[in-house]
Every structure is written in C-alpha cells, then in structure tokens.
Amino acid sequence: MSTLRHLETNDYYPVLHVVNEWWGGRPVAGILLRVFFEHFRSTSFVIEQDGAIQGFLIGFRSQTNPVHAYIHAVGIDPRNRGQGMGRHLYEHFFTVVSRLGCSEVFSITSPVNKGSIAFHTQMGFEILPGDAEIDGIAVTSNYDGRGGARVLFRRHLASETKEDEVL
Known part of the structure; x- marks a missing residue:
C-alpha cells in the first residue's frame, strides 16, 4: 500500500x-x-511504498x-505511471495551498514534454499565452534565461476542497 507524506530533507539524494x-x-x-x-516541506510531498519513493511533488x-x-x-517512477499517483499528488497540493489562501496554481514545462502538457491540461490547467x-x-x-522556451500553465482553484484531512 502506498503512503502520501511530506517531502523530507533526507529524500534529496x-x-x-x-x-x-x-x-x-x-x-x-x-x-x-x-x-x-x-x-x-509543508507544501511538497512524496508517495512511497515499503520505503521506496514512487513519486514526488x-x-x-x-x-x-x-x-x-x-x-x-x-x-513519478515510470513503473507506477497510469495509476493516478500524479493526480493524487496534484489534488493534495491543491487542497493544501487552497487552505493557505491560494486561488491559483502555476507550473511550467518544456515544449518537448508532450506527456506533461497533456497531463496539465487534463488536470484543468490552461496554457498561458506566450511570445512564440x-x-x-x-x-x-528564453523563459529561464538560457535560451529555452517553456509552456506556462495556470489553474484556478475552487474555493472548497475535497479532502477532509491534510498533512
């Protein structure tokens, strides 16, 4: 069984x-x-099973x-994709930051990462206008100052959250 918990310093390596x-x-x-x-740590999470990290946000x-x-x-560990772990991490993040008073969530990805673009749009993110x-x-x-283009995303959060308990 997988467990969702806060990211810890010892997860770095x-x-x-x-x-x-x-x-x-x-x-x-x-x-x-x-x-x-x-x-x-209060807004970053890990999903693990038997002490092995399966995914993080x-x-x-x-x-x-x-x-x-x-x-x-x-x-997300490629062996665990398609099981809803990414969705679970994102939804938990939405709940936590919503309770902190956030009404919008932003993210970026590389335009070559088609899987990430599809995932973000499926999760309700809109692609923000760019210059190209x-x-x-x-x-x-040149979003990061090193010549690389990035896809920018925004998602508006609902005022009510679904989860009863938050880490």
Whole structure:
C-alpha cells in the first residue's frame, strides 16, 4: 500500500539519484536544489511504498503573491505511471495551498514534454499565452534565461476542497 507524506530533507539524494531516469534521461536533476527539500516541506510531498519513493511533488506558496502557488517539479517512477499517483499528488497540493489562501496554481514545462502538457491540461490547467509557438503550443521564449522556451500553465482553484484531512 502506498503512503502520501511530506517531502523530507533526507529524500534529496534518493530523488536526485532517479529523477533523470524518470524523466526519460533528460538532465533535470539540476533543477532540484536541496533548499527545496529543506524549506518547502509543508507544501511538497512524496508517495512511497515499503520505503521506496514512487513519486514526488515539489511546490510552494508564492511569497511575492500569497494567493499564488507554484508546482516546481513532479516525478513519478515510470513503473507506477497510469495509476493516478500524479493526480493524487496534484489534488493534495491543491487542497493544501487552497487552505493557505491560494486561488491559483502555476507550473511550467518544456515544449518537448508532450506527456506533461497533456497531463496539465487534463488536470484543468490552461496554457498561458506566450511570445512564440512550437508544435501548435504557446511558449514563452528564453523563459529561464538560457535560451529555452517553456509552456506556462495556470489553474484556478475552487474555493472548497475535497479532502477532509491534510498533512
């Protein structure tokens, strides 16, 4: 049976060890800084079974605009995809940040990550307008300052939450 819990600092190296593989060999470990594991624990989560991490979500409430939340990174072990783990992590995050007063959640992905684009739109995110288009998808050019285009997402949160208990 899988368990949902808060992300912990000691999850950093186990996640770092698998994340590139989980993202199809793309070099993404660099976006997962240890500070996320130390300082965003109340809004970041892990799904594990028998002590093995099956998936994670790193997110936080904006300090600049407290009604906004941001999902920074999500990973699901490819052997566990299609079982609703990603949906469960996102819905739990929505519940937690909604209770903190957030009304919108933002996220980004690379335009080559078609699975992520499909997942976000299925989860009710809208693709925000950009300054260019790749494969028919609006993108923002040079979003991260290193020349890479990104797809920007926003989802409005309902004022009521579904879960009775929140970690």
